[in-house]
Amino acid sequence: MKLTIKDIAKMAGVSPGTVSKVMNNTGSIGKKTKDKVMDVIEETGYKPSFSAKSLATKKSNLIGLIYAGEVNVEFNHPFFNEVINAFKNAVGQLGYDILIFSNKNFNNNKEDYLARCKHFQLDGCLIIAGEHIEDAINTLDQSDIPCVGVDIELKGANSSYVTTDNSKISSKVVEYLYLNSIKEVAFIGGQSDSIISNIRKESFIHYMNLFGMSVRPHWLKYGNYFEDSGYALMQEILEKPPYPQVVFAVSDMMALGALKAIKEAGLKVPDDIKLIGCDDIEACRYSDPPLATVKQDKDKIGKLAAYMLHDLINGKTESSSVLVDPELVIRDSCLIDNNVTINKRG
Template sequence: MATIRELARLCGVSPATVSRVFNSPEVVNPKTRELVLRAAERIGYLPNESARTLATKRSFMVGLVWDTDHRRPGWRHPFFQDILIGLKTALSGRGYHLLMLATNDGGRPDAHLRAVRRHNLDGVVLIDNGTWDPPLRTLAESGVPCVSLDRPVEGPRTTYVTSDNVGGAAAAVRHLHERGRRTIATIAGPERTRPGAERLQGYRAEMARRGLPYRPEHVVQGDFYLAGGYAAMRRLLEAEERPDAVFAAGDEMAIGALHAIAEAGLKVPQDIAVVGFDDIEPAALVPPGLTTVAQDTAGFGTAAAEAVVTMIDGGDPPPPRVLPTTLVVRGSTGGPLRGER
């Protein structure tokens, strides 16, 4: 096994600097920290975690709390996979490990808190599953540093990170209207989730700003997944007045909508233009290329890691972060014009 001196010599730094990278990463220059971490991985150097834990009274582990019910396909959604990669990368750069928690304590209100204490976790990141059930509430109120993704949480050491869902949805409607579309429908996300509710809010607000009629039959509930988008688009195609554009509150739903449109013998964007939300990897690959509202997945991970480590270090809960979104124009709305991305 490689030693701390071998690692220091390889990186051209002192053993004390290597020690700080693993014990107090926040005081080390980010470039030096990255150099040491990459070299440590390459030569198989492992810091003495037991000694570090005893010295600091920390486990240097952050838990990820998310509904792991096998009936819910959230774990496979590509947007959340990108979020997890960003979170793991950001925490690793600060000397922390990410532990995914799967709790099954018979519905106990302290189920998540028991798991956190069992593993001696320093903090947790919560991913919104559309419910604010007793185990989540108990955890947030416990004083354990908690950062929630996509929903506000209440507790003495809590904060949250989200995207500009309202502004992103408004940008999608604005883009469609500027491309000459006048009958703009939406496939909404579940309103029990903050992204679903806010993206519907942004759609309705921009429709009103542009003087476009709001038709209840042009608002169909989806579930953020392919099959839900496909079924919702089928319903829109059966409407008395067929829309000439659709804003889907998630890319998977938008891709499902593209399949339904093609199955009906219609063309995108000639007959119906489509905009999604997320900018998952398949968005650029499906024909004719999906115009979408991109979220900053790496920014999610970095902001969440910074916030939870700040609280673990004894700092006050940082204010909530609302990350900007960006419209990415592709073929499903006609492709970018001059000056557009």
Template sequence: MNIKMIAEMAGVSVSTVSKIMNNYSDVSEKTKQRVLEIIEQTGYSPSNSAKTLATKKSNLIGVIFAGELNVEFTHPFFVEVLNSFKKQMGVLGYDLIFFSNEKFISSGDYFARAVHFNVDGCVIISGQKMEPTIHDLDMSSIPCIGVDLELKGKKSGFVMSDNFQISSKVVEHFYLLGYRELGFIGSAADSEISNLREAGYTKAIESFALPLNRRWFVHGDDFFESSGYTAMQQLIQSGSLPKAIFAASDLLALGAIRALKEHELRVPEDIAIIGCDDIEACKYTTPRLTTIRQNKERLGILAAHMLYDLINNQSGGGSFVVEPVLIVRESCGSQLKS
């Protein structure tokens, strides 16, 4: 007999059974009594309950790539953050366990699986179209740290780069180089990070009293190269192009450059491009990509220490925002105008 069997017998989710065992208040009394009666009838031992398990440390950390559209292991930015996180958690004495969010998983939501595997805490990597169960996990008693994802639970915290600073540095660099007609390539409309960068970009353009032309603001489906390529194709086909473009990720920027080359447009002579993340590939593209460096190692280390403190009740959550750095290469020129 286990928690999943109890849930099936009661006709409820594994998460609901876990909440009842942890004395959560958001379960109806009727449901609570039904589940407790089944537990009593089956002789399911309280020693196996989620409440008891939660008091026994496993030294395991759950890793969740959140969202229906998630980055998983294919995004170089998050891979570097996660590598840094993994190394630091190892130093602190923890191993990692990866949670799948594929639809065929039937073992319940993230909170239920975190209880099932008795993880000491979770790190949640931001994606798009967040599942509601992420909120349940955030609001639970399980310590959680979000990466590029703002969490608000009492046992949660998050780390991210300063997205408004990222955009401000881009506009300032464009301005000093003499660019006045500025465009933007972002991810999907429901991407929180892309929206933050776009909002910061818009605000910075307005603060420099530059013209804001929304025709030059286009969006892909995600942060990957193919979306950047498609978005730039859309701009080219519109018949109106800006003089400089900020892409919300390096991969979007690389896709945009590929589209421009196919149309025999030169970077930066015809259009300047700045990306964001400073992934390794930026050093080897033609032209080499000017970008905003996010301190991936620092983000990973901060996430590890914050989660460790939450697990050991040494802090009550919080947030760290890491300052970005402009890395000037060839796709935007390197000489500032005096």
């Protein structure tokens, strides 16, 4: 016969709630009582079922993973893939499993994310930002379900978010170029209505103007964060000389696409045009030449998201936001003679 938490409680002479607290190491349980419960568990080989544990603790130990937006990211997106891996490892150590929202019939039947969270009795949600965020995300954000967003600003009383300091991404690039006497810079961004891309664009323009570096409107381009758009937009930039000294793309994938277009035009990187991306994905180290980039600390972002969500679920913190500092990493695609002190990596 399969034992239940009530059976264990009866054998130990305690309440089911006490057994639950002992198993989850919560509450103030005396050593004598704790040892008695643990002895019964060990002697019987009891392993709580998912439903029993959920009923006893009022927690499912399940986290929902939502890729938000009408235009959302995919599992193979190199930046978010690394963030999710770090998050997965951290929440796993904290005792959670992850449920990925993939059933589109919920949306088709007008059932939103909040309904799905309640259906599966989720303890909280991690929300990964896409573009054109649907209203259902705002409803979830304003609910009592603890949520943490990555690259999306959440404002609910039970929500927090973590993102790279996107303004600093552009400021580090422009400052580095200015200190090395480079003033002709093109910008390849994400969608024209992308919140993250526009923060980087506005910062780029601000610091270009601050340092007296001319911003040419025909060198401000908008893509979709992926290689094909970087390739096409670089071709547009190369249609008419003079060419920029440097091209700054707000994702490494677009920068790699731009690299391909530059090579096909018979030009050399960095001799003719220098190139800087953003994210520091693994491919940067193996491109030819290796791609300079602005590193987003993906491991730190994922771990922070995990611990912040855990604290929200357990009522240990209030709604907050964390901005993670980026790091400029110069590789061969943007090497400059007699340059200032920088962080150069392989």
